[in-house]
Amino acid sequence: QSALTQPPSASGSPGQSVTISCTGTNSNFGFYNYVSWYQQHPGKAPKLIIYEVNKRPSGVPYRFSGSKSGNTASLTVSGLQAEDEADYYCGSYTGNEWGVFGGGTKLTVL
Amino acid sequence: ELQVEESGGGLLQPGGSLKLSCAVSGTTVSQNHMSWARQAAGKGLEWVAALYPDGRTFYADSVRGRFTIFRDNSNNALHLQMNSLRAEDTALYYCVRLIGGYTGDHWGRGTPVTVSS
Numbered sequence: 605q606s607a608l609t610q611p612p613s614a615s616g617s618p619g620q621s622v623t624i625s626c627t628g629t630n631s632n633f634g635f636y637n638y639v640s641w642y643q644q645h646p647g648k649a650p651k652l653i654i655y656e657v658n659k660r661p662s663g664v665p666y667r668f669s670g671s672k673s674g675n676t677a678s679l680t681v682s683g684l685q686a687e688d689e690a691d692y693y694c695g696s697y698t699g700n701e702w703g704v705f706g707g708g709t710k711l712t713v714l
Numbered sequence: 715e716l717q718v719e720e721s722g723g724g725l726l727q728p729g730g731s732l733k734l735s736c737a738v739s740g741t742t743v744s745q746n747h748m749s750w751a752r753q754a755a756g757k758g759l760e761w762v763a764a765l766y767p768d769g770r771t772f773y774a775d776s777v778r779g780r781f782t783i784f785r786d787n788s789n790n791a792l793h794l795q796m797n798s799l800r801a802e803d804t805a806l807y808y809c810v811r812l813i814g815g816y817t818g819d820h821w822g823r824g825t826p827v828t829v830s831s
Contacts, residue, residue, distance in 0.1 A: 622813050636815060637815075638815020638816065638817060640815075640817040640818075642759070642818070643791060648823075649821040649822065649823050650759065650808075650818070650821050651821070651825060652742045652817065652818060652821075655813070655814075655819070656814065656815070656817070661819065679740060693760075695816065695817065695818075696815070696816070697815035697816045698816075701764075701770075701772050702761065702764075702772060702816065703761050703815070703816025703817075704761070704816075705758055705759040705760065705761070706758070707758045708758045708759075714716055
């Protein structure tokens, strides 16, 4: 069982916005700002799209944004595009020189 | 441009051993926090092992005592020695460069490991 809880699925129509949540059970989740999000297309390696809660690596579209409130982090994808259909994983630092992932959310673009 | 490329995966029986390799280019392995993560088919991601620049190593509870992460500075490579393999170790293994707080910013394409009798 993952220490980070994500909904198994999410969906939206092209152009809409969708938000995926990531809830931490470790008390340190709310303390550290090391929350990251990864996009994984079928058969491909994960790709970092958000780090330190709300920072985007170079080349990641502005449509992807992150936030955190208390023990829940969120990834919002605005202006959904067909290419956004993928699995999304959150990750965080546990505070014990270790990291943990959420179980993943399958995003479907209707 | 930083790139990582895994190799060494294969099919083996329970109890067997295997060494995975990760060729790193565009940066120096010894100066980076490096790790291995894995993903079983149709499942989520899991950190397996990490190696810090100061030499400290960290392992998932499920592999501690069986897996060893180490680096080869002369070849700028990262390795994962896996012993006493179990069926539950079957997965695609990724080499990952870490930045702050267990954030993986560069991932390889992975190398598959299958443990089956």
